[in-house]
Amino acid sequence: MNNMPKEKIAIVAVSRDCFPMDLSVSRRKAVVAAYKEKYGDGLYECPVCIENEIDMRKALADVKEAGCNAIVVYLGNFGPETPETLLIKEFDGPAMVVAAAEETGNNLVSGRGDAYCGVLNASYNLKLRNLKAYLPEYPVGTASECADMIAEFAPVARAIVGLRNLKIISFGPRPKDFMACNAPIKQLFNLGVEIEENSELDLFEAFNNHAGDERIPEVVKDMEEELGAGNKKPEILNKLAQYELTLLDWIEEHKGSREFVAVAGKCWPAFQTQFGCVPCYVNSRLTKRGIPVSCEVDIYGALSEFIGTVVSNDVVTLLDINNTVPADMFESDIKGKYDYTQKDTFMGFHCGNTASSKLSFCEMKYQFIMARSLPEEVTQGTLEGDIIPGDITFYRLQSTADAKLRAYIAQGEVLPVATRSFGGIGVFAIPEMGRFYRHVLVEKNYPHHGAVAFGHFGKALYEVFKYIGVETDEINFNQPKGMMYPTENPFA
Template identity: 65%
Template structure:
């Protein structure tokens, strides 16, 4: 299924009556030409309140999901901001730079008009996306719109998202527990079930005729050298269970994510670990977070929309040994030891993101559940070192009092062998040591972080800002101390 929206963008131009309407129309048309065919051009240039009504009706009829309000000249502050009252989707406001006409009869003063637009949007209590510098030529405005698309995709996606959660959080993992009230505030549906409900659904899929084909599909991905192929029929049965659950229970929602129980009773009752299936779903654009981490699943979904590529959820797990740092990092990469760490999870990262992806067993669980024999019920992880490249580590979370907060930090996965197990990589984030202490610890974030593969901090920051998150932390440079940072340390 297509699990993120394909956003259809539209543009409406506005014009103040004492300025030439033809100037705004011409500039709008130039933006559309610079952007390309995927931008719908509303033919109505808004000068009056009734124009605003007609223009919004036009873009709605055209199936527009996200809208650009373009001040081709100064713009009428009341009608142009009424559009925000009438259009129930992501909105961007920006304006035209001068330079395509003389400064006597062809001056638009949109630079001034944006100030009035922002004031009136505030009076109406409307949240909109405004670019960092909301004034530009046709080519520059077209680029602003391109940067708005991933933001709008995430915002539209959240309105159609349902998160299926199975089971209470494991004991001693309260850090991943948070009130779901904030999900309703965001327009996200959440459907919580017992892991027993999942087990009942799984058992109903016993001897499902689709299992052999699913096993063949998995075997093709894992290759002929997989020593744990005997667990594939169970994993195939589980994957079909989740597929059918999503299909049968999506209801009025359009998109899905899961937050599933995965231990400690899962192995003994289902007979495997679900990591490999989780990795396959996430590779198909359907995030499944570990340990019933609902806000982890939410964060993964936002990252999926912003990057339009597979994401993962990892523990901010362990420090990098000095020996590895000295052998493979020091002098080769411009990072201090305390700017590096290992991101790890048991085996939930999709194979396309791993070096030498292979099926294995969950070592930590085997120590407890199968200490003396060959792995059986602990089989089912997707393991390998995470491929080197740019990443963004981030999370949207709510406090116990349902205040949304978020963090975003850009960095990279280093091309350094981890010498460890699981889905794991050596991560480097500038000033990670300070970020770890004064954001992650100080603000009591859980150990799970979502990861996009690429630098998507700009779009993620704008998504969180649009959602009304006022506390958005990032890895601040040394020249910018954190409020809680001791200046004498």
């Protein structure tokens, strides 16, 4: 995939002036060695150990010169609270604080570092300066444990770097009678994300200007190879290739100073009749390349997809939390085979925007729902098939109507159960989904679109949302039995 940020993390040791500096330095070297053994190269070791503000500036210059875009402030001993937090302030990138555990009971005089204590002072000073830093669940450990913590920080850092260099390009207002995905864009700017909102008429003009583009046959050939036997609508590929080139050229010409792009596209009500197709398959192809394209001008959906792509380093999709699993289907295909109740299950669906690599099989078809009121030939362009079974994370970052950030994360799986339906669709199972649906999705007014990452990435997503400023009581999750939601009736 392209359009993906890459993190380069520096580890910077700090030392309080009344503690031995060589203790912090030797412990830093041990962390770097452990990281290299477990995860390979990728952790830059800053040679400057910070004891005062002058050292801080030297270390800052060094990590910037090395091209690092994220830092780990490593307390090898108690640490100097002012210089270490000033480094985080002046670095202006994602930062982590981690500390050294004591190694042996045989060296607790000159070899005692007290970094366990130092983390408390560091956290207090971060709050005084209104600074954000990632602290692991238990931020003190051996060299090997600290190496693991830094590896867990990597996707979080990558997401923060990506957001600060992201532009979301949207086309057209949300469709009529479709206010669910409409949300204030103020929070995008607070996150450091740029937004370029365009008329779909501008997009239509650009599409028409790509008629006869000499690159179209090459794109069609690539589509044919991807679809294989699923190429059931070959007559529509030329239009889809024309649209794909339109989007790619628009992205290149409009990304401006930003490195990364996500797109929130229009797909109805006039798209089909004017463009002569639906954009679903093209959306799936760009998303597969690492350029998320949301449906129905869902700006926060595109933002969520981008975050998931960066965190998982894999393709994601955007689905409707769509329909219940019928009782007879649950009885025949799920009950007794999987440890879920019927209310734990639902179908995640969208018309055809899920990448071919995330479908068990795929066919190019037409948009069945739209074709109920339009000629079938203008609704062609969906990529249909059952979503691959396996672990998933259903999640979304959203702005409320009064411009507050909130998010949800729910881990579960796609079951290996035939859907017997149309579109890009899967049978999803999330523990306690029924309660989560009522007391998070409905109660908190989330739209029906949710992003899907293929794997369990709740831990990293939670840390990303926390880092970017979502209050922890607004990061919702599927609570287990016995853990009540605030709005749940205790007598139900």
